[in-house]
Amino acid sequence: MKQNNRDCKIVQDLLPNYIENLTDEVTNEFIEEHIAKCPECAQVLKDMNGEIKLEQINQDKEIKYLKAIRRRVKRTIAIVSLLIIIIATCVVGYVYNKSQIQVNNYTFLRASYVVENQEGTKDGNLYGTLIAVIDENGICKSVRGVEEGYKEGSLQEQMKLIGRYADFYTNVMIINNELHYNTNIWNGLTKEELKKYWDENYTIDKLEEI
Ligand SMILES: [Zn+2]
Incomplete structure (x- = not known):
């Protein structure tokens, strides 16, 4: 035990x-x-x-x-x-x-031109301005145009005329008796090509980069 x-x-x-x-x-x-x-x-x-x-x-x-x-x-x-x-x-x-x-460093190219002996204008001259938007590679992206000097009736006619080419002209409108429009006809041109074209086809008054 x-x-x-x-x-x-x-x-x-x-x-x-x-x-x-x-x-x-x-x-x-x-x-x-x-x-x-x-x-x-x-x-x-x-x-x-x-x-x-x-x-x-x-x-x-x-x-x-x-x-x-x-x-x-x-x-x-x-x-x-x-x-x-x-x-x-x-x-x-x-x-x-x-x-x-x-x-996106855009620059602008502005041209003032005169078309003499233009029908429907007040003093026989059409005064135009073109402003091109140029991208950083020097390529034209868009152009805004302004035309002034038309008589009232001709202004309307001109607007209708441009309005027919809707593929090339957009935002066509009348502001203060001026015809305003956007155009893509020069899109893709280089700045130099555009300068040359405007110089050869318009009576350029002033061409400047702004
Ligand atoms: Zn035990």
Whole structure:
């Protein structure tokens, strides 16, 4: 009985390590043999296991909770990252567009000309102005024309005449007894080609870059 009590004490001392698999094989055999024939120690083991189970359950709960937090953090990071990417894209796009506008360095070519002995004019002369928009590569993009000197009736007639060529003349309108129009007939010419053409085909009064 005394011997048995001593074994019980030893076994119960070893049980915590046994449960955690810290005991060696010989000790395990000794413990297991004793447990098999000692209900008291078997009960102690049972109780301890239960405690450990409980601990494990609590640990699992904790892990699940931490995992849930981690998931939430990950999701938040994903959303914030997405927002940052969207905002950054907008900012970059805005800055790029702005720089594009600044890079578009348009210049203008303005020619004043006179057409003498023009029918329907007040003093026999038609006074015209052409303004070409030249892009940064020196290419004509558009020309705005203004003609003045027409008598009232001729002004209307001239507007109708130009209006018929809608492929070449747009935005034809009368402003302050002047005929205004846009024309694309010189689009694509270089500035030098345009200067030469105007010089050869109009009685140019003044030709300047503005
Ligand atoms: Zn025992």
